[in-house]
Amino acid sequence: MRTFDVVVIGAGPAGEVAAGRLAERGLDVAIVEDRLVGGECAYWACMPSKALLRPYEALAEAKRNPGAAEAVTGALDVAAVLARRDEIIHDLDDSAQLPWLEDRKVTLIRGHGRISGERRVTVGDEEVEARKAVFLAPGSLPLMPPIEGLDTIDGAWTNREATTAKQIPESMVVMGGGVVGVEMSQAFQTLGCQVTLIEGARRLLPNEEEFACVQLTEALEHYGVNIRTGRKATKVEQADDGMVTVHMDDGTSATGERLLIALGREPSTKDVGVEVVGLEPGKLVEVDEHHRVPGHEWLYALGDVNGISLFTHMGKYQARLAADHVLGEDHSAQHGANGKQSPRVVFTEPQVAAVGHTSETAADAGIEVEIVETSTSGNAGGSFYGRNAEGTARWLVDKERGVVVGCTITGAEVADFLHAATIAIVGEVPVARLAHAVPSFPTRSEIWLKLAG
Numbered sequence: 351m352r353t354f355d356v357v358v359i360g361a362g363p364a365g366e367v368a369a370g371r372l373a374e375r376g377l378d379v380a381i382v383e384d385r386l387v388g389g390e391c392a393y394w395a396c397m398p399s400k401a402l403l404r405p406y407e408a409l410a411e412a413k414r415n416p417g418a419a420e421a422v423t424g425a426l427d428v429a430a431v432l433a434r435r436d437e438i439i440h441d442l443d444d445s446a447q448l449p450w451l452e453d454r455k456v457t458l459i460r461g462h463g464r465i466s467g468e469r470r471v472t473v474g475d476e477e478v479e480a481r482k483a484v485f486l487a488p489g490s491l492p493l494m495p496p497i498e499g500l501d502t503i504d505g506a507w508t509n510r511e512a513t514t515a516k517q518i519p520e521s522m523v524v525m526g527g528g529v530v531g532v533e534m535s536q537a538f539q540t541l542g543c544q545v546t547l548i549e550g551a552r553r554l555l556p557n558e559e560e561f562a563c564v565q566l567t568e569a570l571e572h573y574g575v576n577i578r579t580g581r582k583a584t585k586v587e588q589a590d591d592g593m594v595t596v597h598m599d600d601g602t603s604a605t606g607e608r609l610l611i612a613l614g615r616e617p618s619t620k621d622v623g624v625e626v627v628g629l630e631p632g633k634l635v636e637v638d639e640h641h642r643v644p645g646h647e648w649l650y651a652l653g654d655v656n657g658i659s660l661f662t663h664m665g666k667y668q669a670r671l672a673a674d675h676v677l678g679e680d681h682s683a684q685h686g687a688n689g690k691q692s693p694r695v696v697f698t699e700p701q702v703a704a705v706g707h708t709s710e711t712a713a714d715a716g717i718e719v720e721i722v723e724t725s726t727s728g729n730a731g732g733s734f735y736g737r738n739a740e741g742t743a744r745w746l747v748d749k750e751r752g753v754v755v756g757c758t759i760t761g762a763e764v765a766d767f768l769h770a771a772t773i774a775i776v777g778e779v780p781v782a783r784l785a786h787a788v789p790s791f792p793t794r795s796e797i798w799l800k801l802a803g
Contacts, residue, residue: 354380357471357480359463360487362389364653364665371673373454382463386444391662398513401435402537414737465623490615490654499586507610519607526612527554545575546604550582559758562702617655639682640675659692693772695765703768706775707756719746724800726761730792736762743797
């Protein structure tokens with residue numbers, strides 16, 4: 351039996367960061383992966399989806415600028431977009447990821463890992479032992495709801511098939527108006543596919559500020575997406591020619607060449623041995639402030655499996671906290687950013703970037719807030735970037751403490767705006783002090799002058 355200080359199940363972002371951080375501090379670490387090192391984000395989610403979205407975003411920005419607009423043909427080169435996507439995901443080959451592990455002397459074990467006992471993990475016919483800890487970071491899988499006929503559809507897509515598609519279908523029905531649903535709706539619509547988007551809630555992105563959802567809905571409709579909100583799918587059928595029809599609870603239906611299921615995620619805990627330690631397969635894994643499983647001081651659960659915050663960047667953050675705890679460092683008092691109000695970005699055009707509370711969650715938390723709002727491109731910087739593009743920046747200021755507790759920014763290419771808001775919120779910087787953080791001219795970061803005023 352091989353023995354290591356730490357065994358990590360799952361070589362996605364959280365698992366890689368944990369393994370690398372521990373190995374850099376001198377621990378002997380093994381990481382177990384049965385698919386691709388780099389995980390969902392690198393090959394089937396964040397990276398390929400942005401590769402599909404970025405070309406239209408760049409085109410839209412060029413069209414907003416006189417001089418550049420006249421040189422734009424107005425059409426995307428679909429083959430070039432897909433080729434660049436393939437380059438970014440390395441044609442689903444993880445060999446480029448391996449040197450990072452090798453440089454840190456992390457042992458990669460190929461195969462499906464399962465917890466088989468205290469500090470023990472079985473991979474195929476081999477059982478390995480962890481002297482200090484086991485990190486569980488297998489990620490999540492697309493949620494397949496119990497809708498009549500859905501399990502009989504031949505060729506239904508999840509995010510994996512959509513982001514790695516080799517051809518753009520003529521038509522597609524997207525079920526789900528969350529991040530995956532809206533991003534893929536825009537990507538495929540702008541690449542020549544007629545998309546129908548179905549969302550059971552009354553609006554898209556139901557967990558974000560309503561103004562952001564309204565602006566995004568208007569943009570998607572402008573691109574030609576057929577949006578059906580407030581309607582739930584009741585039955586799915588497939589014709590002999592492969593066309594898929596989704597029937598909804600209002601008696602209407604939508605038909606497309608492809609069906610994309612984007613109705614959320616479920617933790618990958620059905621077949622990783624959690625029952626051995628008294629946990630329920632298929633369910634989220636409860637963790638403490640160190641991301642350690644209560645009652646098992648040797649077991650940590652990172653990323654999507656604990657359900658705290660289903661974002662790549664937050665899985666990496668959790669990995670750092672848990673790794674440092676194994677190394678004897680306690681950061682439990684420092685992770686106020688870890689939770690449902692984590693920073694989040696929807697990479698559509700317009701982008702939706704948010705961190706902290708929305709107006710609704712602040713009210714639910716009993717926080718009385720002052721709302722400060724301005725146009726994202728309504729300043730001198732907007733003459734050069736996001737020109738005439740709709741966008742809104744909204745801050746929520748806790749009236750009692752005088753600090754920002756939420757920020758939502760919409761507009762053209764605003765994702766990188768978000769970190770300033772994240773720093774303000776996590777650092778609990780008083781608004782009175784933020785007034786002295788002067789944004790440079792002429793940039794769109796002058797939106798912060800509105801808050802200072």
